[in-house]
Amino acid sequence: MATIHREILVDADVDASWAALCDVGAIQERLARGFVVGTTLEGDHRTVTFAGGIVVRERLIARDDVRRRLAYAVVDPEVRHHASFQVFPGDGGGSRIVWITDVAPDSAAPRFAGMIDTGVAAIRRTLGASRQE
Numbered sequence: 786m787a788t789i790h791r792e793i794l795v796d797a798d799v800d801a802s803w804a805a806l807c808d809v810g811a812i813q814e815r816l817a818r819g820f821v822v823g824t825t826l827e828g829d830h831r832t833v834t835f836a837g838g839i840v841v842r843e844r845l846i847a848r849d850d851v852r853r854r855l856a857y858a859v860v861d862p863e864v865r866h867h868a869s870f871q872v873f874p875g876d877g878g879g880s881r882i883v884w885i886t887d888v889a890p891d892s893a894a895p896r897f898a899g900m901i902d903t904g905v906a907a908i909r910r911t912l913g914a915s916r917q918e
Contacts, residue, residue, distance in 0.1 A: 787889070787891045788886070789886040789894060791883075791901060791902070791905050793881070793883075793908050794875055794881055795879055795880050796879045797879065798878070799873070799880050801912070802880035802912055803880075806870050807850075810824050811824065816908060817908050818907060819836060819910070820908075821834070821904075830845070842859070843857045843860060844860050852871065853872040855871075856869040864889070865888065865889040866886065866893075867886070868885065868887070869884075869885050871883045884901065884904075884905070886901060
C-alpha cells in the first residue's frame with residue numbers, strides 16, 4: 786500500500802481550521818472550494834463530487850476533537866483508500882494540516898497524488914495561505 790503525505794500551512798487558526806475540516810457535509814464551502822463541488826451525507830457515509838466530475842463514496846471512520854483528527858475511507862471495490870487529516874498549531878501562528886492517504890494498489894498512487902495536490906491548493910486558497918511551506 787502506497788502512502789501519500791502532505792502538510793499544508795494555512796493562516797486560519799487551529800480552531801477555525803478544525804471547524805472547517807470536520808464540517809464533513811460542507812467541504813465545498815468551508816474547506817476546499819473549487820476542488821469539491823458537492824457533498825451529501827447519509828449516516829456515517831458521504832458522497833463527494835469533485836470539480837472534474839469524479840464522484841466517490843466515503844465512510845467516515847473516526848473524529849477525534851481532542852487531537853483534531855478526522856479519518857475516512859473510500860468505499861470502492863477496485864481501490865483501497867484510507868486517509869486522515871489532523872490539525873496542529875502552526876509555527877508562528879496559523880495551522881498546520883497533515884493529510885495522510887494510504888492507497889492500494891500502488892499503481893493508483895500517482896492518480897491519487899495528483900488529486901490530493903489539487904486538493905491541497907484548494908485548501909490553501911480556502912483557509913488562506915500567505916506563508917510558504
